[in-house]
Amino acid sequence: MTNHIVVLGAGYAGLGAAKRAARRLRSTGAQVTLVNAADRFVERVRLHQFAAGQRLPDLPLAGLLGGTGVELVVAEVTGLDLQERTVQLSGPPYTLSYDVLVYALGSAADLDTVPGVREHACPIATAGDAVRLRARLRAQPAGPGPVTVVGGGLTGIETAAELAETHPGLRVELVCAGPVGPGLSVRGRRHIHRAFARLGVVVREHEPVAKVGPDGVLLETGDEVPARTVVWAAGFRVSPLAAASGLRTDEEDRMVVDRSLRSVSHPEVFGIGDAAAPPGERSLMSCQTGLPMGLCTGDAVADLVTGREPRRARFRHVWRNISLGRRDGVTQFTRADDSPLDVVLTGRASAAFKETIIRGTVWIMRRPGPWL
Numbered sequence: 618m619t620n621h622i623v624v625l626g627a628g629y630a631g632l633g634a635a636k637r638a639a640r641r642l643r644s645t646g647a648q649v650t651l652v653n654a655a656d657r658f659v660e661r662v663r664l665h666q667f668a669a670g671q672r673l674p675d676l677p678l679a680g681l682l683g684g685t686g687v688e689l690v691v692a693e694v695t696g697l698d699l700q701e702r703t704v705q706l707s708g709p710p711y712t713l714s715y716d717v718l719v720y721a722l723g724s725a726a727d728l729d730t731v732p733g734v735r736e737h738a739c740p741i742a743t744a745g746d747a748v749r750l751r752a753r754l755r756a757q758p759a760g761p762g763p764v765t766v767v768g769g770g771l772t773g774i775e776t777a778a779e780l781a782e783t784h785p786g787l788r789v790e791l792v793c794a795g796p797v798g799p800g801l802s803v804r805g806r807r808h809i810h811r812a813f814a815r816l817g818v819v820v821r822e823h824e825p826v827a828k829v830g831p832d833g834v835l836l837e838t839g840d841e842v843p844a845r846t847v848v849w850a851a852g853f854r855v856s857p858l859a860a861a862s863g864l865r866t867d868e869e870d871r872m873v874v875d876r877s878l879r880s881v882s883h884p885e886v887f888g889i890g891d892a893a894a895p896p897g898e899r900s901l902m903s904c905q906t907g908l909p910m911g912l913c914t915g916d917a918v919a920d921l922v923t924g925r926e927p928r929r930a931r932f933r934h935v936w937r938n939i940s941l942g943r944r945d946g947v948t949q950f951t952r953a954d955d956s957p958l959d960v961v962l963t964g965r966a967s968a969a970f971k972e973t974i975i976r977g978t979v980w981i982m983r984r985p986g987p988w989l
């Protein structure tokens with residue numbers, strides 16, 4: 618019988634999958650092991666708040682896994698051997714054998730597409746990035762030149778608004794290759810522009826960045842935009858581990874999975890969250906889809922282990938929730954395919970709604986119950 622399930626990555630997707638699988642398999646003797654680089658659960662959706670200087674809740678994984686029977690291994694995953702069905706780790710036990718593997722290593726900032734980003738910009742995609750950006754902003758509280766956030770997607774918008782609200786004396790600029798908030802409705806974008814005007818954030822739309830240097834960014838137009846800190850929020854990329862191990866991946870290194878979220882090349886491996894590319898979906902990088910993918914996979918793993926056909930994953934887009942500081946936001950309601958409806962919730966109501974969702978997610982993660 619299949620008896621060792623190894624889950625890589627304790628983010629929204631991996632933690633949900635591990636807890637759900639463990640609960641479903643409690644009476645079978647199967648063991649679930651969860652591997653993560655750190656011993657804390659990182660609420661990535663709050664990293665802009667941390668970078669801005671706010672305190673975040675401390676969420677040790679040991680506490681979130683209490684009573685579940687999931688074994689936690691804190692180590693970095695350095696390699697996968699799909700023939701031997703083993704995972705290589707940076708620390709003890711160094712090698713883990715699996716019968717079923719769940720790959721949920723998330724994403725990090727794309728530092729290599731635009732020259733100079735790796736050397737000169739501060740990304741905001743991981744906990745380490747947020748710690749470094751926070752320290753840099755603290756060390757340079759005032760000075761010539763603005764803090765320039767590059768990226769008009771949700772991460773860039775949230776970061777620019779948070780920095781401007783938390784540090785009212787700071788000059789914040791947002792530079793993006795397209796419009797601010799692509800994929801949002803006209804109403805949604807209009808509200809973001811109003812909020813930026815209120816917060817004093819200067820916006821440069823349709824200005825692709827060609828290069829980042831020590832003193833700012835060079836635009837494709839040839840214009841130079843001076844900045845004392847460049848925050849890079851212009852795209853995520855996933856770990857090359859899946860591709861390097863021989864798993865079928867797409868052009869962005871995401872694992873190609875079927876409708877049950879199983880690898881199309883290695884069906885004993887599931888791929889979920891930011892690191893996976895399910896059929897018919899464009900980039901899904903959000904916890905709104907990562908968590909349901911994790912829960913569906915917990916069920917599918919339990920099906921597989923107990924000799925049933927793994928069920929198809931079911932999740933759909935409902936909204937995009939964008940914070941604009943702590944007292945404002947935009948909730949963009951969407952169709953199931955993530956295209957925007959002309960319906961938005963804005964202001965304090967949206968901010969309160971988002972805060973409730975984020976807290977609710979951690980509440981679900983904390984307690985064993987009908988979900989986990």
Ligand SMILES: Cc1cc2nc3c(=O)[nH]c(=O)nc-3n(C[C@H](O)[C@H](O)[C@H](O)COP(=O)(O)OP(=O)(O)OC[C@H]3O[C@@H](n4cnc5c(N)ncnc54)[C@H](O)[C@@H]3O)c2cc1C
Pocket residue numbers: 625626627628629630631652653654655659660661662663664665692693694695721722723724741742743771772775856889890891892901902903904905906907938939940
């Ligand atoms: C600033 C910011 C704001 C965001 N806001 C929102 C939002 O409002 N709404 C929304 O839906 N999404 C938002 N997102 C996106 C969302 O956070 C991600 O899509 C989500 O975290 C993906 O979940 P995941 O489980 O796939 O990966 P993650 O949450 O990234 O978890 C992956 C885990 O794997 C671990 N890991 C990675 N590599 C290794 C390794 N080699 N060895 C061991 N462990 C490893 C990591 O440490 C991490 O714990 C935001 C992201 C950022 C950065």
